[in-house]
Amino acid sequence: MFSAITRAEAALKAVCAHEFTRLHPDEVNPYLNPDYYDSRRRPSAVALIDKVFKRILELDGNPRNRGDYGGKAYIRHCMEDHNGQVPLWVLANHLSFGQTVWFFQVQSPAVRLAVAESFTGLYADTHDGPRRITIKRLDSIFNRLVFYRNLCAHDERCYCARYDGRANENVYQAIGDLGYLLDKDDYLELFGRFSALVARATSAMPSRRQAILSAMGVRERELADRAEIILRS
Structure with missing residues (x-):
């Protein structure tokens, strides 16, 4: 799951950098x-600029900065x-997933729409059927994925x-979210x-089978059905 989330993170960084820069190309x-x-x-947005971007670029006036730009x-x-x-696109390499999502969520409506349309296009590139990916859906998806990414990172x-x-x-639900962002x-x-x-897991602990499935949010029959849906998508 962690590796899949990092691929989704990389896609968000690339798309955000492209769409934002496209609107401000000469600055x-x-x-x-x-x-x-x-x-x-x-x-x-001001907090993001002051606490993240200016710190990375060492423009925040912090006397602890030594001109090494975090190595x-x-x-x-x-x-x-x-x-x-x-x-x-260079700065984005230094952003965490959470900071990248923050950047996306404070964008102008035009940039947010362009990002959503880019993900819609990326989905269509590797699937037989189209799927419209909205701004609202991306907000929900990325909030969840940041949460699970941090859990994975800290074991x-x-x-x-x-x-x-x-x-x-x-x-x-997070596994389902990744279906919108990864290629087929x-x-x-x-x-x-x-x-x-x-x-x-359920075979190893049959007495806990239903509790495990419930904790994960899985209905057993859905696993087989969903696999078929993915194949047909």
Whole structure:
């Protein structure tokens, strides 16, 4: 699951960088301008700029900064050899998944729509049937995936974790989310591995079978049905 989420993270970084830069092609570091974000989310955008972007670029006035840019040679190269011009696609390499989602969620409606349309197009590229991926769906998907990505990264239990404490915000939902973001072959592989893991766990602990499935949000028959749906998509 972790590797699949990192692929989704990479896709979000690439699409956000492309769509934001496409609207501001001739400006130096336009992501530092709060006027280019959703005016309704301006305080959050300013916080992102000040606490994340300016810290990475060492423009925050912190005396602890030593000009090494967190040991990131690619940032130092841009700052020192290109007059401080750091393209967003370069900066994005230094962002966490959560910070990337934050960036997406404070974008102008035009950028957010363009990102959603890009993911819709990426889905269509590897599936037989189209699927419209909306801004609202992307917000929900990425909030969940950040939660499960952090659990995976810290070796915490995922199978019974519920995002935001809600019964329907479970690991099975997160597996389903990845179906919107990965190409068809990658998702088939992920879903096959997930199904095999569920089968091994429930076979090893038959007395806990229903409790395990319930904790994951899985209805047993759905696993086989969903695999067929993926193949036909």
